[in-house]
Amino acid sequence: MPTTGKRIILGLLTTMLCVSGSMVTYAQTNTEALHNAQAQLEQKQQIVEQKVQEQQAVNKDIQNIQTELTSISNDIANNQEAMAKSQEKIDATNQLIEKKKEEIVAVEDKMLAREDVMKKRAVAMQQNSNVNLIINIFFESDSLSDFIQRASAASELIDADKDILTAQQEDLKKIENDKAEIDRQEKNLEEDQKALADQQAALAQNMQKRQQTLTAMQQQYAQISQQVALAQQEKAGIESQMNNLKAAIQREQADAQARAAAASASARTAVAPAPVINNSASKGNGGSQGVAQGKEIYVSASAYTPFCSGCSGRTTTGLNVRANPNMKVIAVDPRVIPLGSRVWVEGYGNAIAGDTGGAIKGNRIDILMPTTAQALAWGRKTVKVIILN
Template identity: 65%
Template sequence: MQTTIKRIILVLLTLVLCETGTIVTYAQTNSQALHNAKQQLQQQQKLVEQKAQEKQTVNKEIEQIQQELQSLYTFITQNKESMANTQKKIDATNQLIEKKKEEIVALEDKILARKGIMKQRAVALQQNDSLSLVINLFFESDSISEFIQRASAASALMDADKDILTAQKEDLQKIEDDKKEIDRQEQRLEEDQNVLAKQQAELNQNLQKRQQALTAMQQKLSQIVQQMALAEQEKAGIESQMKDMQAKIASEAATAKAQPVSAPAQSKPAAAVKGKEMYVSASAYTASCAGCSGVTTMGYNLKANPNLKIIAVDPSVIPLGSKVWVEGYGEAIAGDTGGAIKGHKIDVFMPTQSQALAWGRRTVKVIIMQ
């Protein structure tokens, strides 16, 4: 009787230990998934911060370009004002040029008229030389006073001829000077116009370049804003998944503690199986855990075939593809691997989470059949 009670107590302790191992194994799996989710969240947070910095940099570049554009607009306005002032000077100079041209025409007409007078004077002098003119004045005069008056008049006429010649020379020289001044003014105005036009062309070219740069920066800013919004959405999605995962871990852990444990039936005695024997630490997993793809390393689809007998192994200990016999599990295929499966450890596949929890963690015999 006492021996029976001891056996019952031993079985109960074994079941409790198996259940504890199952909870620990499942908790470790979910903890790993939660850890991966936290890493993804950190990466998304870094991405959001990076995009925020890029946005700030682009905004500064846009602000600088806008300041440069404002300066260019100011320069263009000033240049236009300078061109307007130059145009006023051009108009005034053109008026001056036209006035001088009119004066030249008047002087040329005046010179032409003087030529007629001078021609008549020359003919008169040829007909009467100076001595004959004096004799005629003497004999034709009725008195000494009349002679003096006629001599004074003749002298005045001869002096007038000299004045006409002098004025003629001065007017001709003034015409030449005015023409030269007109040429200088026209050349100077043309140079000023060319300089201002060149400045205006350069300013327009710079303005176009700055406008193109501003457009490019605005497009880049729009892309960064879109990327930030997408990163924020992904971040919110990961946070929501983490909350659901944490709630699921708490719920399933509570369910696992309350669920009775039953040991699976052994399909075949070890004595009937031949091959290389070893003892390993065995845990259990399912295809429905968070982050599980359901496809093993060797391509078995566990979600589509939940009744497959598959174990995850360390290929350096148990070769992939081997047919094995696992104590308490039966015959299976070594068709999967796992990040935590190193050395003499295996992970047996169970169709449901409740069966995986019931398996727990235990030390079992494994026979590599082939």
Template identity: 35%
Template sequence: MNHTKRIGKLLLAGLAASLTLSITQVQGSTLDNLTQEEQKTESQIASLEVTIGETLASINLKQMGIDDLKAQIAAAEENQTEIKTAIEAQKEVIASRKEQLKSRLVALQTSNATTNQILMLIDSENFADFINRVYVVGQLQSADNEQIKSAISEEEKLTALEKQLDDEIQAVKTAESRLKSESTALAGELSSLKGILSENKTVLSQVKTEYATEAARLAAEEAQAKADAESADVAARAAEEQQVAESSSVVIGSAATTASSVQESAVASSEPAPVSQITDSSVASAEPAAVVTANAPAVTEAPAAQGKTVVVSATAYSRHEAGLSNFTATGIDLSVNPMVIAVDPSVIPLGSLVSVPGYGIAIAGDTGGAIVGNKIDLHMEDLNAALSYGRQTLTITILQ
């Protein structure tokens, strides 16, 4: 039976050691996956930030183009106003000339001017005088015709110029509208990119929190497994010592039986002295061994966590305090992983797992202006517990 117990304890020690190795392998695999996910998310964030910067540059360039087009539109509209004023003035001149020509034509039709011109030609003194008078009459009619043509041409030019200005203004306004539309689209794209960036940062924060939580959990499991393995090993050694002691008891029992036989033989032969010597020596040698066997202790206390110990002054805080947020300086969400302590990174590296008496295993994931040197600040979900914690001197362990 004792032999069976010993074998069972040895198997338990081996199983504990195997479990420790398995937990270590799982820990490395899980943390590697979280690290890869964190790196992937950080890479996506960096790419998004570059894209956002390029989009902002495009928006700024288009805005500059819009401002330039607005200046062109303002100048064209001012020029158009001046030309319209000139057109209106010219139209008044043209209308006046048309009225004058109309009056003259009416006068020619209602007067004897045509007869007078004919009489003037008839009254020519000679042929040369006739030619000169014909030329003069022709010049007068040509002058009237030129005035009419000039007025019509000027009116047509002004109208064409006005139409050209209208076309130019419309083209600039179309370009402005297109740039505004593109700028609006870019602004929408920028807003979408910012949303994606925000989501990626949230994912990154969650990954970091999961990493910290998983690391703390696996470290605790590994420490517990190591403690169980060491306890099992101590139990196995105690079982071996017990078996050795039981073997000694068997030997002592055999010696006692032999001594008793000798004693009986001595009594039968009436030789008491030898019996007395044998009995005394046998009992003297047997009694200490029996005592040792009965009082052999079994050590089952688990060893303390391995790591660097530091004496610190500890205080407490809570995310529920006014002015505090759910996120630490390293991005850990305290509503998801409340087991966080604020440290001085020069004393306790950020990201370390720390065993704090009366608090548990936490991650060094926050900092504070007042946390300098050998000081820590324990985060507590219960605000009243944090306020009543006060200041305590503790010996903490930075786990290896």
């Protein structure tokens, strides 16, 4: 090979290595940033969940306090109703008391009148003894029948005096009993009214305390709601940052792939129009090497690794790619590229069609890369494939 060609190839290879190195460094930097963003996102998600739980707990406390306030309001209403009924009893009792007082006044007037009568009778009795009264009646009587009538009247008057004294004593006793009953009822009503008033004051105080607690709980709920909103906003910012990082990684991968493809194409153009292989299909006279021959197709190529999620480490044809991650293997649709075929893939080299995949349908292949970074760097591109046998 001429010296100029070697220099060109060396320069192209150097460019490819620089591009690959820059691409890997950039991918690693963005990957680390993406991992950090993912960790921050998980942390913010935990904060959001914690604040939501706190919010639910405070809301439950608010509901309990509101239930208590409703119960206290009902108790206050019932107590006010009881106070109203008690007031009605007090008013009715006061009316009875006033009536009793009027009755006492009437009895006292009656007793006062009796006292005047009794005073006059007492004076008459002092002036005339019972014997003199009888003698006077006898001498003043016109006849025996008149004497009997006068004596009977005098006896009735004496008995009447005794009845007046008895009635007077009974009325005095009744007045004393009525006054005692009035005092008792007034005392009971005052005690009942005081108890109801104390109960009402206690209920009002409890209502005020629970209302203050409710206000504090509502303020705490509003504060937690603000914290939840802030955490969700920060979470959305991190998600946006992650999306930007993913988009940047994809753009850089696409740019790097384009640069690598251009450098590879330039290298192939400087060396030969097509890869040279050594097999029975490419041998000329006497077994000499020649240009690769076979069916050419264009496919959409993605990349995978032996350690991808859900991978068993063995291909459909039984190759242990996990133990040999550097093997050149592609996954194909057997209807397009038969399993076991030897192929040449643009930008990848000689390989074996040794695997299949659920998503590999039609003109699509999946090339095996030893590491995730290399698989990400490959991304997805359209390449030429030559089926060698």
